[in-house]
Amino acid sequence: MRIKQLISSLVVGVSAVMAFSSAATAADMTGAGATFPYPIYAKWAEQYKAATGNGLNYQSVGSGAGIKQIKAKTVDFGASDMPLKAEDLDAEGLMQFPAIMGGVVTIVNLDGITPGQLKMTGQIVGDIYLGKITKWNAPEIAAVNPGVKLPAEDITVVHRADGSGTSFLFTDFLSKTNPEFKTKVGSGTAVKWVVGVGGKGNEGVAANVQRIKGSIGYVEWAYAKKNKMSHTQLKNKDGNFMQPDDEFFKAAAANAEWTKTPGFGVVLTDQAGKNSWPITGVSFILMHKVQADAAKGKEVVKFFDWAFKSGGNAAVELDYVPLPASVVKLVQDSWKANLKDASGKAIY
Numbered sequence: 001m002r003i004k005q006l007i008s009s010l011v012v013g014v015s016a017v018m019a020f021s022s023a024a025t026a027a028d029m030t031g032a033g034a035t036f037p038y039p040i041y042a043k044w045a046e047q048y049k050a051a052t053g054n055g056l057n058y059q060s061v062g063s064g065a066g067i068k069q070i071k072a073k074t075v076d077f078g079a080s081d082m083p084l085k086a087e088d089l090d091a092e093g094l095m096q097f098p099a100i101m102g103g104v105v106t107i108v109n110l111d112g113i114t115p116g117q118l119k120m121t122g123q124i125v126g127d128i129y130l131g132k133i134t135k136w137n138a139p140e141i142a143a144v145n146p147g148v149k150l151p152a153e154d155i156t157v158v159h160r161a162d163g164s165g166t167s168f169l170f171t172d173f174l175s176k177t178n179p180e181f182k183t184k185v186g187s188g189t190a191v192k193w194v195v196g197v198g199g200k201g202n203e204g205v206a207a208n209v210q211r212i213k214g215s216i217g218y219v220e221w222a223y224a225k226k227n228k229m230s231h232t233q234l235k236n237k238d239g240n241f242m243q244p245d246d247e248f249f250k251a252a253a254a255n256a257e258w259t260k261t262p263g264f265g266v267v268l269t270d271q272a273g274k275n276s277w278p279i280t281g282v283s284f285i286l287m288h289k290v291q292a293d294a295a296k297g298k299e300v301v302k303f304f305d306w307a308f309k310s311g312g313n314a315a316v317e318l319d320y321v322p323l324p325a326s327v328v329k330l331v332q333d334s335w336k337a338n339l340k341d342a343s344g345k346a347i348y
Contacts, residue, residue, distance in 0.1 A: 033066020064163015081165020122177025161198025
C-alpha cells in the first residue's frame with residue numbers, strides 16, 4: 001500500500017477515541033496523549049492485533065491530556081512528546097521511556113509556493129509567532145529567499161490550542177534560536193501565544209492551515225505529507241537549510257546521551273551536525289512503576305517490546321525513526337528495574 005493511502009487511513013478527528021479493534025474488550029490496553037506518534041501507534045496496534053489478538057484503544061488528545069490521564073490512572077499508559085523531569089516522575093510514581101522518534105515541520109499556505117521551496121530560520125519563524133513579521137514579502141523573509149516571488153499578503157499564525165508535545169518541540173526550537181521568543185513566550189506544552197488562531201491536535205493545525213490563505217503552522221511530518229501541504233526548509237544549527245527526511249531525523253538523534261539523561265528525557269531540537277533536522281523529537285511513554293493491574297501492565301510492555309522488534313518497517317514507511325538497538329536494550333533494562341506488581345515482583 002502506498003504511504004499516502006496508509007496515512008490517510010489512519011488520521012482521524014482529534015477528539016475521537018481511536019479503537020483499533022471491532023469491539024473493546026476487558027483485555028484491551030488503553031492509552032492517551034500525543035498526536036505526534038498517532039499514525040505509527042495506529043499501525044502498530046493494527047499489526048499487533050493481527051499477530052496476538054490483543055487490542056489497543058488510544059486517545060489522540062495531546063500530550064498535556066495524556067499526562068493528566070496517566071496521573072489520574074484512567075489509562076494504562078500516557079504518551080508525551082515532552083519528557084517529564086526526574087522529580088516529576090518520582091512525585092507521581094511514574095517511569096518514562098522513549099518509543100519512537102520523528103520530525104516537526106513548519107507548513108504554509110501560499111499560492112505559487114511549492115513544497116520545500118521556501119526557506120525559513122528559527123529567528124524568522126520566532127518573529128512571525130511574536131507578531132513582529134506580519135507580511136510574507138517582509139525583507140527578513142525575502143533576504144533568505146532570493147528569486148522567490150513572495151506575495152504581499154498578511155501572515156496568519158496557526159498554533160496548537162491544546163497541551164501539546166509538538167508545541168513543546170516547536171517552542172523549544174524557537175527559544176533556542178530566537179532570544180526574544182524565549183523571553184516573551186518560552187517553551188512548553190502550553191504557552192501564552194502572542195498572536196494567531198488555535199487548532200486541536202496536529203489534525204486541527206493542518207486543517208486550519210489548509211483553510212486559511214497566507215497561514216503558517218507546525219505539524220508532525222506525516223501529517224504534512226498526508227495533507228500534501230507546503231512544508232518549508234529550516235536552517236539548522238550548523239547553518240544549513242534542510243528538507244525534512246528520515247535520515248536527517250536520525251542525524252539529529254545520533255549524539256543523544258540517553259544514559260546520562262534521567263528518565264531518558266533527551267530533547268533533540270537544534271542539534272549540532274550538518275545533516276541534523278532542527279526540530280526532531282522523541283515520543284515518550286509514561287507508566288506507573290507499581291502496576292495495580294499487573295496483567296494490563298505486562299500487556300503494555302509486551303506491545304512496545306513487539307513494536308521495537310517487529311515494528312521498524314512500519315515506522316520507516318510512515319516517516320518515523322525507530323529507536324537504535326542500544327537504546328531498546330536500555331529501555332528493556334529499565335522495565336525490569338522499575339515496573340512491579342503490587343507485591344513488588346517485576347512484570348517484565
